[in-house]
Amino acid sequence: MKFDLPFKEHITRKQLNLNLELYWKKTLKSYKRNLIISIVGILLGSLIVYGNGNVGFVFIAMGTYGIFEFCKIRVAYNNSKRKYFETINKLVEEQIKSGTNSTWEFNEDNFAYKDYKFDLKIKWEGFSGFRVIEDNLFLDVINNHLLSYILGKEEIGDEQFENLIVFIETKLKRTSH
Structure with missing residues (x-):
């Protein structure tokens, strides 16, 4: 089978965006779940500390660490996404300029x-x-x-x-x- 296809910018952008989303999907889902657990840990730890329990500081520390990790992965994702789209923009520009199928x-x-x-x-x-x-x-x-x-x-x-x-x-x- 052989296909000679003209370049269609909107299709290329849609496909490459889907590819990026699929690549990061599992990681982002996992870290979002961990963020929720971290927030619950901080709230639970705060309640325990409020009730004069020192063990609450452990929950607050673990929750804070979880939020920090979530922020780290979001920064990495945003940087990756920015670089990916810069590359896509360059690729699209070059493809349009070439005018080839x-x-x-x-x-x-x-x-x-x-x-x-x-x-x-x-x-x-x-x-x-x-x-x-x-x-x-x-x-x-x-x-x-x-x-x-x-x-x-x-x-x-x-x-x-x-x-x-x-x-x-x-x-x-x-x-x-």
Whole structure:
């Protein structure tokens, strides 16, 4: 199967934003849960201290540490997000300036991709798996899912997308997101 696709900025931005959200989803969820536990710990510790119990200071200290860790991860997330979108903006600008289409080719032995900057082939063994999320196919190059080739149903059409998924299932194992 071969697809010659014109560049569509809104699709690219949507796909790359989804990729970032999926990458950080589990971490942010875990730290938000820890934030709630930390706040409850501080409140419980305050009540214990108010009732003249010194053990309440332990709860306050643990809660404060939890809030500190939450703030650390939020700063890391915000910095990562800022750098990621700076890179995306540069990529979009370069792609628009080039005026070229991207070519996606799915062969028996490999996946081939070509755009204004890259012309590459990756053997199927080079992928860790694939995911289908919100009508987008993610071909994951490495296990942490941050490096993926993303192709959407919106770009190639319903029937072609379904045919592609069937083909990819013969080549790669489906991974969770």
